[in-house]
Amino acid sequence: DQQVKQNSPSLSVQEGRISxxxxxxxxxxxxxxxxxxxxxxxxxxxxxxxxxxxDKNEDGRFTVFLNKSAKHLSLHIVPSQPGDSAVYFCxxxxxxxxxxxxxxxxxxxxxxx
Amino acid sequence: DTAVSQTPKxxxxxxxxxxxxxxEQNLGHDTMYWYKQDSKKFLKIMFSxxxxxxxxxxxxxxxxxxxSPDKAHLxxxINSLELGDSAVYFCxxxxxxxxxGGANVLTFGAxxxxxVL
Numbered sequence: 745d746q747q748v749k750q751n752s753p754s755l756s757v758q759e760g761r762i763s764x765x766x767x768x769x770x771x772x773x774x775x776x777x778x779x780x781x782x783x784x785x786x787x788x789x790x791x792x793x794x795x796x797x798x799d800k801n802e803d804g805r806f807t808v809f810l811n812k813s814a815k816h817l818s819l820h821i822v823p824s825q826p827g828d829s830a831v832y833f834c835x836x837x838x839x840x841x842x843x844x845x846x847x848x849x850x851x852x853x854x855x856x857x
Numbered sequence: 858d859t860a861v862s863q864t865p866k867x868x869x870x871x872x873x874x875x876x877x878x879x880x881e882q883n884l885g886h887d888t889m890y891w892y893k894q895d896s897k898k899f900l901k902i903m904f905s906x907x908x909x910x911x912x913x914x915x916x917x918x919x920x921x922x923x924x925s926p927d928k929a930h931l932x933x934x935i936n937s938l939e940l941g942d943s944a945v946y947f948c949x950x951x952x953x954x955x956x957x958g959g960a961n962v963l964t965f966g967a968x969x970x971x972x973v974l
Contacts, residue, residue: 753920776961777960778958778962780961780965785967785968786967786968787861787947787949787967787968788900788947788963788965789964789965790962790963790964793960793962795960796874805932831898836877837960837961842912844902844905844915845902845963846902846959847899847900847901848891849897849898850898852901
């Protein structure tokens with residue numbers, strides 16, 4: 745039962761262009777969404793989050809968009825840099841006592857110089 | 858200074874053995890977690906402890922026993938290891954935000970790769 749889905753296992757973009765990573769979810773109780781970045785042999789590191797009461801959150805080159813009616817969110821990276829090459833995980837949580845983060849399977853982003 | 862550190866980083870062992878993975882965080886967080894990343898790359902929660910109390914146990918076999926001697930440490934002991942236990946195990950910590958609101962941002966360790974032969 746995948747509550748958080750990242751349907752693209754990989755994405756390749758040119759340096760300087762926009763990277764768009766997508767994520768879909770099924771649980772309407774989720775009220776926070778997070779993106780994590782993971783380099784090989786390291787743990788995931790937090791990138792950016794968004795509350796379900798917002799539709800956009802921006803932090804430098806990273807912007808997350810949330811479409812609640814479609815149960816869809818996306819992470820935009822612009823401009824993309826070779827150092828952005830990593831696996832990106834979408835995660836979601838539902839408040840109300842549980843502090844569990846549910847993760848997607850990840851999308852491997854490769855930014856070519 | 859590593860925020861969440863886990864040891865060992867690599868562990869190779871035979872089926873049937875018992876092994877432990879240790880985790881320590883120096884962030885002053887109240888909550889600690891164990892996540893498992895299997896061969897299909899899913900990151901799935903196993904356990905969560907808040908101030909040494911178990912709050913999440915995601916139907917993990919009872920061969921897995923977490924132990925939290927204090928809120929800065931959460932160790933994972935695995936008995937009678939099986940081939941299917943081969944995975945990368947990640948420890949993480951966060952501030953308890955359930956009553957404060959806000960995103961629950963986890964800080965992860967670098968992972969411990971367990972290989973069962």
